[in-house]
Amino acid sequence: DVKVTQSSRYLVKRTGEKVFLECVQDMDHENMFWYRQDPGLGLRLIYFSYDVKMKEKGDIPEGYSVSREKKERFSLILESASTNQTSMYLCASRTGGDHTEAFFGQGTRLTVV
Amino acid sequence: DQQVKQNSPSLSVQEGRISILNCDYTNSMFDYFLWYKKYPAEGPTFLISISSIKDKNEDGRFTVFLNKSAKHLSLHIVPSQPGDSAVYFCAAQNTGTASKLTFGTGTRLQVTL
Secondary structure (H helix, E strand, O other), rough: OEEEEOOOOOEEEEEOOOOEEEEEOOOOEEEEEEEEEEEEOOEEEEEEEEEOOOOEEEOOOOOEEEEEEEOOOEEEEEEOOOOOHOOEEEEEEOOOOOOOEEOOOOOOEEOOO | OOOOEOOOOOEEEEEEOEEEEEEEEOOOOOOOEEEEEEEEOOOEEEEEEEEOOOOOOEOOOEEEEEEEEOEEEEEEEEEOOOOEEEEEEEEEEEEOOOOEEEEEHHHHHHHEE
């Protein structure tokens, strides 16, 4: 079974803090993604990576950065957390071939106060 | 610009009846479509997919229909069960570009007894 593991289920951080969300996958997938889920807005892509040290902006990258130093690990960084970044964050991984599904982690509910 | 739209935020169906969830897309370059199911506080799980070369794909109680000319797909669940109560997301991919998935806003399905 593919496993995508996010380091925290719940996080509470203060405005202005630097926040790290970690994601690890165990299936040697080339592609990894960070989404956020908000009511009425669905899943929106923040950043994705198609290889080690490679990254591309998604639809809403502002206020975020990412790091992929190893194939199995993809980190999302909130440079200076703000209250509008309170959300459910979802990491996913996917093999490099066409027509395959993405596998998601369990999600991190981040609250910025 | 929402390229994948789920216009019904919620749907209520009686147990044993058919559930029909709809999804529309605007990008004619999308050629692979997926449905995911999401329970609260969990990551989305893959349900079923369809390639644009097909118009129907079936897996047990779940069938996805694709109408390319209308840029519309639907997920049929027959018979609906209480455990199907969840949020359903459709997603689409353009395999000519990066392998990211674009998600809709989701439909909350409630199956009542």
